[in-house]
Amino acid sequence: MDVTPLTRPTTFTTLFNFRDVGGHPGLDGRTVRRGRLYRSDSLHRIDGADLEAFTALGIRTVVDLRRPHEVTRDGRVPAYEGLIYQHIHPDHAEWTEARETEGGPARYLADRYRDLAETGAAGLAAAIEVIADPDAAPVVVHCVAGKDRTGVVCALTLALLGVADERIAEDYALSSEGSARFSAWLRSTLPASEPLPPPFLTSPAEAMALFLAELRERHGSVERYLTGAGLPPERVDALRAHLLG
DSSP: OOOOOOOOOOOOSSOSSOEEOOOOBOGGGOBBOTTSEEEESOOTTOOHHHHHHHHHTTOOEEEEOSOHHHHHHHOOOOOOTTOEEEEOOOOOOOOOOOOOOTTHHHHHHHHHHHHHHHHSHHHHHHHHHHHTOGGGOSEEEEOSSSSSHHHHHHHHHHHHTTOOHHHHHHHHHTHHHHHHHHHHHHHHHOTTSOOOOGGGTOOOHHHHHHHHHHHHHHHSSHHHHHHHTTOOHHHHHHHHHHHBO
């Protein structure tokens, strides 16, 4: 088994779940390149030293997966010269409450990701088409917490690159650390706020493993699912060409 360490979250003051998606072993013994694709929680808070650190990464494109009302409520990443902002909302039902399920948080989350993959297929394919464009890189993809919508987009991308499900699930599970940091920040800045339900904060590896396995059961493969959702097959080749080294 490959023992290349997972990329740990990058330290920012106002971001809690930002990290490089590279470093994973993929197709044909190649490795997902670092410095090409990042994932994050919402970027609207960055300023000052955080903004300087962010721009130093050379980010060319931001893919914002949030709902239109979330963008209106919180705002977007600060604009700077050369930055391309893409708002792509994969359509899906509001998660208004965390229902108890027999399988616990992992089953609850896997079911929500299934729903997202069904109703938001076109948006997911569109986001990955941006990631597949070498001229867009480096790209950062984000939502509100950077674990659910962002987690699904990154998982599908890594699957196309030939990263093993176990590895994808381990990377996804790192978002629990980001959720813990966000919760601590929220308690210190808004002490009267209600605590969020556990499924909104946790990222058990089992949830992503279930989602990927069940997606393949329904569609045959991740590639077949995405091309059926509108991702041109040649963009899969482009994705692999520039993200695998």
